[in-house]
Amino acid sequence: MIIGADVTHPAPADKLETSVAACIGSIDADHCKYSASIRAQERSTKAQAVEMIMDFEGMIKELLDEYRKAQGALPNHIIYYRDGVSESQFEQVLDYELQKLRDACLAKGITAPKLTFITVQKRHHTRFRPENPQRGMGPKNNIPPGTVVDSHVVHPTDFDFYLCSHVGIQGTFRPSHYYVLHDDYRFSADELQKLSYYLCYLYARCDTPISIPAPVMYAHLLATRGREYIVEHLQSGAVGGGGGDRRSRPPRDETEAQRKAREIQLAQQLNVLIKVDPAIRNGMFFC
Secondary structure, eight states: OEEEEEEEOOOTTOOOOEEEEEEEEEOSTTSOOEEEEEEEEEOOOSSSOOOSOTTHHHHHHHHHHHHHHHHSSOOSEEEEEEESOOGGGHHHHHHHHHHHHHHHHHHTTOSSOEEEEEEEEOOSOOOOOOSSGGGOBTTTTBOOTTEEEOSSSSOSSSEEEEEEOSOOOSSSOOOEEEEEEEESSOOOHHHHHHHHHHHTTOOTTOSSOOSSOHHHHHHHHHHHHHHHHHHHHHHHTSSOSTTOSTTOOOOTTOOHHHHHHHHHHHHHHHHHHHOOOTTTTTTTTTO
């Protein structure tokens, strides 16, 4: 089973006071069909970055239930691609989400799950150019898709690599940086690089490879869709109080504890409204 996850945060000037966490999980043998789960959670601030998915265990349980319905059994190996994590948050996210992933598997009867945890980063300044200009592609002499860089410019001891999977249409394109935080399956470098590259071809909106694996892109689309649901409910007045509407402002004398309590209460109310209906959960409505 392949899982993709992402967390979308409001912009600093945005009055929307909840972040949106999205998880999608494959439910077929070809990893082309995915089930969806979304949650609203406390907003991230400069003082306290909330990058972890708060109800991660509950979301994974939903995805495992849908996998069992589709396949008639539970997976024995889960590959988890995580988007939106900076290097300073690796340890924090790994300790929390890996444990929640294990807890969800144990709760569903998977006693010894093999877990592979990979982060995907796009916000970096690394660029590559071919040594031989004749082997470049396009007017900007980009390297060909499928190029992997896993030496010299990567971590000296950790398992990470750069993968250029898409075709550079304009400008010097940016490779994706993959960082393997945990691997029970003991993938070789070639196996994991090929898997990540092949997943870039499975994106339903495009007939060419994209820059990140399809599960990660689907999770991003789902988080964006969940954000729009929240904005619609707030603007329609379906959720009262809490200052969640873009047109309202929190009290000026509000303490940090009061802000956190208000945002948690708002997220709990919104989760009831934006919960994915079981009838469309496996329909890839977000794509």
